Amino acid sequence: MVKNTWPDSSGYYGKYGGKFVPETLMSALSELESAYAEALADAEFQQQFNQLCKDYIGRPTPLYYAVQLTAKSGGATILLKREDLAHTGAHKINNALGQGLLAKRMGKTRIIAETGAGQHGVAVATVCAMLGLECIVYMGEEDIKRQAPNVTRMELTGAEVRPVTSGSKTLKDAINEAIRDWVSNVRTTHYLLGSVVGPHPYPMIVRDFQSIIGRESKEQVLAVYKRLPDYLVACVGGGSNSIGLFHPFYDDKDVKFIGVEAGGEGLESGKHSATLATGKAGVLHGTKSYLMEDEHGQIKETHSIAPGLDYPGVGPEHSFYKDSGRATYVTVDDKQALEGFRLLCDTEGIIPALESAHAIYYAAKMAKGLGQEILIIVNLSGRGDKDLDIVTKALGMGK
Amino acid sequence: MSRIDDIFQPGYKALIAFVTAGYPNYKATAKIAVALAECGCDIIELGIPFSDPLADGATIQKASYQALQQGITPEACLKIAADIRKKIKTPLIFMTYYNPVLNYGLKDFCKSCVKAGINGLIVPDLPPEEGLELETITRKSKLDLIYLLAPTSTENRINIVASSSRGFIYLVSLAGVTGTRNELSPELQSFVKRVREKTTLPLCVGFGISTVEHAKQAAALADGVIIGSRLIQLIEEDAKLISIKSFVTSIRQALDTQKNTGGY
Incomplete structure (x- = not known):
């Protein structure tokens, strides 16, 4: 429990x-x-x-050992929690x-x-x-x-x-x-x-309904590797897929949580959605949590290539995890997310949602330099069919 | 007794006007406030514009947006209030969402409010459960923190608000956001009655009061009426303020004929 x-x-x-x-x-x-x-x-x-x-969603979703992505990243073992395979694709x-x-x-x-x-x-x-x-x-x-x-x-x-x-x-x-x-x-x-x-x-x-992601992941990783993972990596907009993965591991102190926020066009550009990285505590949409505001307390407009991360607030439990140090929050910008998107398409034949591509990019980057015995679970929170229009434009494909 | 308490005398029906500070522009608000006071408004509520006004309907959303576009900040609203205070003695209330206050700092904000001549605060996204800190500070600063009740409020919630609200209780006439309506909510009568059984505080009805007839009907039940969106529309329609003056004057007259009804 x-x-x-x-x-x-x-x-x-x-x-x-x-x-x-x-x-x-x-x-x-x-x-x-x-x-x-x-x-x-x-x-x-x-x-x-x-x-x-x-029967309806198709759970449990697989925990997939991404062999090619692991090889390409050249380090830690990367496991993908395949939420993209759930009914409706996320x-x-x-x-x-x-x-x-x-x-x-x-x-x-x-x-x-x-x-x-x-x-x-x-x-x-x-x-x-x-x-x-x-x-x-x-x-x-x-x-x-x-x-x-x-x-x-x-x-x-x-x-x-x-x-x-x-x-x-x-x-x-x-x-x-x-x-x-x-x-x-x-x-x-x-x-x-x-x-x-x-x-x-x-x-x-x-959180409770999404915690099925973390509970299944824990069972699945224990069944195959007989041990807990070292890292959990997931993207954070409002933060539901990440809390769903993290929460059941809360008391497993050796399992490190990494939340990946949207860096948009770069933190210095001001056009991003990195609430935990750059925001401060305030009240938005009924909750006190980190948020992005101007010096007068007006909520700022945000930007991300991934619409699901384009939000100036974040869940209060993430704010709590940040302050207590239970989770670490990092940022990945639009360009890097596109790289992550391409990387997963190329190595595994999986088209990820742009939101999830933020987590993929970061996991692949951090895997490099770590030993293969290190286990990283990445939440592949959704599939990318919805993003084809954005991606083809951004990558200059098609006309 | 606060300046707001003084308004509520047995049998008297208070008229409370809401306008967005800085709408249609910085200079206009003081002129509008003076006109409202001259036409018989007892209390003036100044809205501090906020980027995400989730309790407001289209009219006040638009006014807030326009004020923000012109650079109206909480600081500017305080200056506007201070300017109005020099001209009239009418009690002034700030209506503000919680985040700008939190950002300003609760203590600093209350201090600045007192300095600017503000008498009370209404914070629509701050229920009493979350308002303890601001309540303590406002009590010390002699600002009235006015809480709201809605037709969906349970008996328990009416008790909580009745024991924490100061000045008066703001009764939201219907389950909804601010904005003009064609008719008053049919449940208003039973709602006012439920609250009246639990408190001796003055009760003022707002949200959807858009005509002289609405004001009359609401005043027959309560101790005051609050009009906002309709005033914003009238300011938009007629910048010379002739329409708003004649509207407010007719409301005042209607309320004066309602004297000695209701329960307060």
């Missing part, structure tokens, strides 16, 4: 977390917290979730399924969600189709342009995609709109938040 008992009863991870929301939502958050606690204690709910993880489905079942249990008929890369939106739309729930997805206009295939997928599975035109027209603004919708329709609607951000209990619920 994991001894990490965060969050505390007020929803805090150390000094991060909490519930900074309009009064209208406070009762809904309490209701969600109680419903979740009941679901956790309900064997039937757990059984239903586990069964669907297996880890996002784990949480969407869990919360979808929870919403149904709570008697909610309408689901709203935000999406950046579209992976969460697709996962929610998919689960809603399967569970017979109405689904509305808020997506920044900029992201709708960048991730067109995912918009089509959402629409095909019956979701209404609402373009968000405020602010930077990306993930941050989509969350603002989703919260406004929730405030207005809170009695009938469940807000199916897609990352470990937002007010308590969201960071906890999303």
